[in-house]
Amino acid sequence: MIALTFIAVVIAVLTVIFALQNLTPVALTFLMWQTDHVSLALVLLFAVAAGVLIGLLAAAPALMRGAWSRITHNRQVTALEARGQAYLRQIALIEHELQAQVRRAEAAEKKLRQVAGPQPAALR
Numbered sequence: 001m002i003a004l005t006f007i008a009v010v011i012a013v014l015t016v017i018f019a020l021q022n023l024t025p026v027a028l029t030f031l032m033w034q035t036d037h038v039s040l041a042l043v044l045l046f047a048v049a050a051g052v053l054i055g056l057l058a059a060a061p062a063l064m065r066g067a068w069s070r071i072t073h074n075r076q077v078t079a080l081e082a083r084g085q086a087y088l089r090q091i092a093l094i095e096h097e098l099q100a101q102v103r104r105a106e107a108a109e110k111k112l113r114q115v116a117g118p119q120p121a122a123l124r
Contacts, residue, residue: 019045 019041027036028043 015045 019039022039022041022044024040025037026040026043028034028038
């Protein structure tokens with residue numbers, strides 16, 4: 001951002017220098033309008049400003065598409081993050097249920113050993 005500000009200041013200074021060095025009056029005709037005493041610098045600066053405006057208008061559709069694309073992608077990212085969080089909650093619930101089932105199975109196995117008594121060595 002600082003670099004862009006620096007470049008803008010340099011361009012502004014160069015523009016002022018250009019304007020001060022080109023004060024010669026020139027004749028100008030545009031459609032039905034005509035004048036004999038317009039500064040060359042003013043004519044050229046107006047032409048540059050018109051060019052910048054035309055360039056911005058030409059670039060506007062692409063800039064709008066880019067902005068719209070970023071908005072759409074941000075919405076998609078938000079939706080995917082929400083789905084990811086939902087999946088993580090589901091995984092946590094499944095892991096909790098699995099741990100509960102393992103505990104119940106271990107308790108049932110322990111109870112079965114108590115009821116069945118000691119196993120013969122050949123079955124171990």
